[in-house]
Amino acid sequence: MSRLDAVIVGGGIIGLTVGWKAAAAGLRVVVCDPAPGRGASWAAAGMLAPVTEATAEESELTRVGLASLTRWPRFAADLAADAGVDVELRQDGTLQVAFDGDDRRALDELLAVHRRLGLDSQWRASRQCRELEPLLSPRIRGGLFAPGDWQIDPRVVVTALIRAFANRGGRLCRSSARRLHFDARNSVGGVELAGGQVLAAGAVVIAAGAHSAVLGGLPPEATPPVRPIKGEILRLRADPEDLPFTRTIRGTARGRSVYLVARSSGEVVVGATMQEAGFDTTVRSGAVHDLLHAAIDLVPAIEELPIEETLAALRPGTPDNAPVLGPSSTPGLLFATGHHRNGVLLAPFTADAMLEVLTTGALPAEAASLGAGRFR
Amino acid sequence: MSRLDAVIVGGGIIGLTVGWKAAAAGLRVVVCDPAPGRGASWAAAGMLAPVTEATAEESELTRVGLASLTRWPRFAADLAADAGVDVELRQDGTLQVAFDGDDRRALDELLAVHRRLGLDSQWRASRQCRELEPLLSPRIRGGLFAPGDWQIDPRVVVTALIRAFANRGGRLCRSSARRLHFDARNSVGGVELAGGQVLAAGAVVIAAGAHSAVLGGLPPEATPPVRPIKGEILRLRADPEDLPFTRTIRGTARGRSVYLVARSSGEVVVGATMQEAGFDTTVRSGAVHDLLHAAIDLVPAIEELPIEETLAALRPGTPDNAPVLGPSSTPGLLFATGHHRNGVLLAPFTADAMLEVLTTGALPAEAASLGAGRFR
Numbered sequence: 001m002s003r004l005d006a007v008i009v010g011g012g013i014i015g016l017t018v019g020w021k022a023a024a025a026g027l028r029v030v031v032c033d034p035a036p037g038r039g040a041s042w043a044a045a046g047m048l049a050p051v052t053e054a055t056a057e058e059s060e061l062t063r064v065g066l067a068s069l070t071r072w073p074r075f076a077a078d079l080a081a082d083a084g085v086d087v088e089l090r091q092d093g094t095l096q097v098a099f100d101g102d103d104r105r106a107l108d109e110l111l112a113v114h115r116r117l118g119l120d121s122q123w124r125a126s127r128q129c130r131e132l133e134p135l136l137s138p139r140i141r142g143g144l145f146a147p148g149d150w151q152i153d154p155r156v157v158v159t160a161l162i163r164a165f166a167n168r169g170g171r172l173c174r175s176s177a178r179r180l181h182f183d184a185r186n187s188v189g190g191v192e193l194a195g196g197q198v199l200a201a202g203a204v205v206i207a208a209g210a211h212s213a214v215l216g217g218l219p220p221e222a223t224p225p226v227r228p229i230k231g232e233i234l235r236l237r238a239d240p241e242d243l244p245f246t247r248t249i250r251g252t253a254r255g256r257s258v259y260l261v262a263r264s265s266g267e268v269v270v271g272a273t274m275q276e277a278g279f280d281t282t283v284r285s286g287a288v289h290d291l292l293h294a295a296i297d298l299v300p301a302i303e304e305l306p307i308e309e310t311l312a313a314l315r316p317g318t319p320d321n322a323p324v325l326g327p328s329s330t331p332g333l334l335f336a337t338g339h340h341r342n343g344v345l346l347a348p349f350t351a352d353a354m355l356e357v358l359t360t361g362a363l364p365a366e367a368a369s370l371g372a373g374r375f376r
Numbered sequence: 377m378s379r380l381d382a383v384i385v386g387g388g389i390i391g392l393t394v395g396w397k398a399a400a401a402g403l404r405v406v407v408c409d410p411a412p413g414r415g416a417s418w419a420a421a422g423m424l425a426p427v428t429e430a431t432a433e434e435s436e437l438t439r440v441g442l443a444s445l446t447r448w449p450r451f452a453a454d455l456a457a458d459a460g461v462d463v464e465l466r467q468d469g470t471l472q473v474a475f476d477g478d479d480r481r482a483l484d485e486l487l488a489v490h491r492r493l494g495l496d497s498q499w500r501a502s503r504q505c506r507e508l509e510p511l512l513s514p515r516i517r518g519g520l521f522a523p524g525d526w527q528i529d530p531r532v533v534v535t536a537l538i539r540a541f542a543n544r545g546g547r548l549c550r551s552s553a554r555r556l557h558f559d560a561r562n563s564v565g566g567v568e569l570a571g572g573q574v575l576a577a578g579a580v581v582i583a584a585g586a587h588s589a590v591l592g593g594l595p596p597e598a599t600p601p602v603r604p605i606k607g608e609i610l611r612l613r614a615d616p617e618d619l620p621f622t623r624t625i626r627g628t629a630r631g632r633s634v635y636l637v638a639r640s641s642g643e644v645v646v647g648a649t650m651q652e653a654g655f656d657t658t659v660r661s662g663a664v665h666d667l668l669h670a671a672i673d674l675v676p677a678i679e680e681l682p683i684e685e686t687l688a689a690l691r692p693g694t695p696d697n698a699p700v701l702g703p704s705s706t707p708g709l710l711f712a713t714g715h716h717r718n719g720v721l722l723a724p725f726t727a728d729a730m731l732e733v734l735t736t737g738a739l740p741a742e743a744a745s746l747g748a749g750r751f752r
Contacts, residue, residue, distance in 0.1 A: 236661055292664060
């Protein structure tokens, strides 16, 4: 097999999206992953929520999130066309509510951030929240409605991406990349697989999520500053004809953060914890308890739903919570990692940026702030 | 196949125990169950706890429970011998604790019941409870120690019973009994299986737990007054070398009842809800939440354990919470059902009583209070 244009290490939503867009642009690409789509992408709730995720300190991340969100409708349509499967983008908005007085004060601060950043969110009194979602607890102290925060099922997306990537001529290698392969000029020239085989490529894209810093052969100065941030998440099962809510509901209840995402399939996602625990992916009883406690506080009818799945996965965290995209300090080695809580939202933006890097060698202006250089 | 001495409908701990003891006594017995041991016996925590289960209103049930408990050591040894497997009876006692002031008042009432009934339980101050079990919450307001309330793993027991029954010449028929079969004199003369085959027998023993009242052909006047009482229960996983407690811990925490049973395998059982919900066996999110909430209140280290299994099963409830044993008003039809929360505890007593019924036609004096006639 002759030299590839790129080998992408990691077949989560980021690796597969970059691979699909690169293959569609005519590049010869392999994505390596022993279990594509089964890491953080499989656990993710799929909120596309730059507004309700916004913080005062991360306005650049909010800008990038909004830029990616506007691409999602076209992205979902293209993906559906290339994959030959339906990809339902739900655009019915997100309601962020407060359970008690302390939660209400935190929500007022979030509203102030939204005003300062010019984001589209609207205050709703408790009664108005319950007009939107009648099964919200009567105890809630009001909420914000963010009409532009959407959601999509990430499991549908990764399944579609695997097909779309193949349909566009990409090759999926269901094997682990063990270490970087260097060529005679000490540039990265491919990867060595777990079985010893070398995939030679003009570029290697690290899209391995929380495992991005542990690939063999990464030079210390070109190791992305990514660490695992554990998240535990539940999937409950409702009757699709009788969902307890339809819009995404987020909130804090007695200080505990939670989000609730309903799918037309009847799946109800309850997430998620945040914990620094190395590479541990145990689902702790305490996490299940805390998530259910907050979810039942906000929507008491949740009590009646069976738990279909409990899962823990690892978000790729970075020092500033924003992704690391583009060239590293080592020739031939590129990053598309560190998406933390926002991998699903940022997939279209990331793919556009990485296609530019693969074809021109540099990040486009809109993504220049996300380069690895900012950590040096 | 010639006529059997008895066919037993239901292969839970009661049906299998009666079958094993009858086969060991030389009777020709078949137990019918499409999934032996997989009903309430599989869900049960296996507490052998006549003292901490005692109530003022059910002193007869307490007497029977104590009578059965004294048989357990010999029963477990005989079972282990006949099955050729170890059956670990844990005799390290049960600690019943109170979390807050209201829970403490309820515990004081339980202690008064114990005094009135002459049961062996001893008051322990909070500090003394924590000397016994150091990971109990420092917030608990004291407890009762019942040295005679033991525990056993019911899954080990039913697995051993299946072997012991076969080793003693009993036959297990993995099929459902569809309806009673009546002989020419309108006596019950066997059962018809789901496939249409008839098993002819001198006696039919209904040991079908919560399903005991729904067998086809049961005459209305000889239908046992048994209804399903749903229980949801969790199994967590601990390191066997690092269990958060060893004695069984029961208690109420902010009004929620819970029990915690630890096995040497590392299994930690957290049970159980009580709900009248027909034959529904959904595990509700609210049940998982409530059990974990109370468990974590009592033993905060529970938070760190993963949940291995959630399960719901149906207890066979009766109007007075005591089992229904012995002859019905229909010749040839016998009951060994209605054991509600106490099937594991009462198995030895039940087997002794039913063997007497099968050989003499009448309940022994010690079990006379448990006959079906008390409901007429």
